[in-house]
Amino acid sequence: MNMHNSDLKNFFTYSFSLDCVIFGYQNGKIHVLLIKRSIEPYENYWAIPGDLVYPDEDLPNAAERILFDLTRLKNIELHQAQTFGNPTRHPQGRVITNAYFALIRIDEFKAEASSWAEEVQWVPINEVPNLAFDHNLIVNSTYELLKQKLTFEPICFDLLPVRFTLNEFQQLYEFAFEQEMDKANFRKKIKYIPLVAHDEKQQNVKHRPAKLFSFDETLYQDQLKKGVYQFRM
Amino acid sequence: MNMHNSDLKNFFTYSFSLDCVIFGYQNGKIHVLLIKRSIEPYENYWAIPGDLVYPDEDLPNAAERILFDLTRLKNIELHQAQTFGNPTRHPQGRVITNAYFALIRIDEFKAEASSWAEEVQWVPINEVPNLAFDHNLIVNSTYELLKQKLTFEPICFDLLPVRFTLNEFQQLYEFAFEQEMDKANFRKKIKYIPLVAHDEKQQNVKHRPAKLFSFDETLYQDQLKKGVYQFRM
DNA sequence: CTAAATATTGTCATTTGTACAATAACTATT
DNA sequence: AATAGTTATTGTACAAATGACAATATTTAG
Known part of the structure; x- marks a missing residue:
């Protein structure tokens, strides 16, 4: 699988990806799990773990697979969040992405960089740096959703x-x-x-x-x- | 534009569509706007208005355009709901769809069948018939979302x-x-x-x-x- | 003018919310 | 072992919200 570089343009007319916003809680702060990209585009940028969905793959399965591929996290309950489809959000073509999120206990799961993720890091939600693509938008929107859910679900x-x-x-x-x-x-x-x-x-x-x-x-x-x-x- | 019939398979490896769940209130009941399909697949089935998103089109614009094309409704505030991506949801290929919803005053807007919509009809939410594709799932999920929103937004x-x-x-x-x-x-x-x-x-x-x-x-x-x-x- | 029907307001006991005070339980130090 | 320091936990008193129900008000129909 190498549809991440310049050949992406020819691979799909447009394509569909899935990005995971993983929240954890530590030292009194809500954190987000970030990965460092070792590939273009946005090489060396921090991002949330995400990748293209396979053509025959259901979304919940894709979320699990992608999260595992990049962070080795598994057995995590993922929930669907918003979909982001701005035509210019990906520099190499039309990629619509669906955000999934999860809430985990940071110390119960050990995240490890894998595949094209060079590093992983938990960052406090209010100290998130400039991320690849529109990932800041995705993180912020999903955090708003989380806060809403906190008021009427025991998550x-x-x-x-x-x-x-x-x-x-x-x-x-x-x-x-x-x-x-x-x-x-x-x-x-x-x-x-x-x-x-x-x-x-x-x-x-x-x-x-x-x-x-x-x-x-x-x-x-x-x-x-x-x-x-x-x-x- | 004719990407609705048998050539769809060759048009995109997979494609992305947008379905609109339009709610209205009449005679003490919440209603949903349905259209009757005049094309395959699911010809003559009732469905919610939806169609493929153009490759260079933003999602909110696509929602507006598609709703107008099929029902002549315009100047309606559309909100994003869930995304449905089951690989078998469309009989002719992989079509991921994003639901949008709106709440309108039925008598202030006049819905008219247009394009491949043969008829339009307002149906009470608890009397929705068997719909095309997974549209029953989409309608029901979006109605649940609506009920949730009714409790904490003045919609x-x-x-x-x-x-x-x-x-x-x-x-x-x-x-x-x-x-x-x-x-x-x-x-x-x-x-x-x-x-x-x-x-x-x-x-x-x-x-x-x-x-x-x-x-x-x-x-x-x-x-x-x-x-x-x-x-x- | 009166009955029928629904709109609107009021009453009261109970529960919940809010601000703050009091007490309890543990650690560290003398 | 006694004591100070620190936070956990419980209590109190008053204001505000809730819920069941009763009373009153306003309109139409006859």
């Missing part, structure tokens, strides 16, 4: 460690919505979210350690089915 | 007449969410939505006529900017 738990403190939970929302919240009131607000309290506590802090919680996905699905509760922040 | 006013009664407003939500609401409580809930009360009243009803209201878009945008208020139903 924050894909970013947090499996066991987290209520403060960590709160700080994630404070970061995303760029506003501080009252600790006591935050705890009342999340009263109905099905969390399990564990006996375990935070380690290596030089003050009273916080209790650890985890999200009960099964109970959440039950509540959804019964219609007794709808997630909303 | 309901694109469906309602410019001047509407509070009951009409309420009934739209009752239809979309399939649940009845208390009249008095509904009025309290919408207290902060910037509506203008007019002196005008409902006509031709055989009981006390209701007062007419309209949505103040300008005031809403101001409130948004100031961050004092966020639409939420």
Whole structure:
């Protein structure tokens, strides 16, 4: 497979690609996974992992394959985001691209550069450099979508460690919505979210350690089915 | 332009199309605009208006053009929805399609069959027949998206007449969410939505006529900017 | 003028939201 | 072991929103 260089122009009249915006959470900040391109166009630029879709490939499969090829990440739940089709977005021809995104725990998965990705790097969402193609647009649009989804789907738990403190939970929302919240009131607000309290506590802090919680996905699905509760922040 | 028949296979290795889901509101029901195909494949099937995107055409422009070509509708604000890329969704080759949707006042715009659309028809969302291609999937997914958006964006006013009664407003939500609401409580809930009360009243009803209201878009945008208020139903 | 019908407003108990204060539990230091 | 420092967790009091229901108002039809 080498449809990445100058012969792309002759390969398709126009073509279809897929770009992955992978979000992670670390040190109180939402991060995005970037790769460094070792090929033209935009050689040596940072970009989000993406590539052309094969002619007989379904989009979810393409997303999985492309992400794995470039970053060795697998078993990640990818979700469709927007499609970008500006005719001039690719310097070598018409390439329409569909963004997919995922939320992962950075330390549970190890991203490694592979194929034409020379390096991989997690970058805080508000420190993303100038990227290849229209990837800044794609990252920003998808981050807006993420923030929207954070308010009415319990996806924050894909970013947090499996066991987290209520403060960590709160700080994630404070970061995303760029506003501080009252600790006591935050705890009342999340009263109905099905969390399990564990006996375990935070380690290596030089003050009273916080209790650890985890999200009960099964109970959440039950509540959804019964219609007794709808997630909303 | 005739890339719709058997020569499609040779025209593009794979191609990209755009399908429009146009919603309207009438007689207390949300409707979808359908066209009847006069060409193969799926000749004589009902479908949503859609066609191939030109190689040098931006997606928003393509959406406008395609909708106008088939239904004569214009000056309609179209919004991007999902992209559908199942390799077998089109019987003649790989065609990835991007759905766009719009919300309009049915009687303010007159849809007319044009080009290879033989007929146009507004159909209640819960009475949509078996459609061409995967168009049932597209319509249903986009309707789900619409319902989501109804809860956090003031797009309901694109469906309602410019001047509407509070009951009409309420009934739209009752239809979309399939649940009845208390009249008095509904009025309290919408207290902060910037509506203008007019002196005008409902006509031709055989009981006390209701007062007419309209949505103040300008005031809403101001409130948004100031961050004092966020639409939420 | 009256009945029928729906629009509109009001009441009240309950729940939720908000700001802030108080208490609890742990670490580090003396 | 006692104490200070630090953060976790719970509580309190008042304002605002919600929900079920009742009461009143305005129009048409006769």
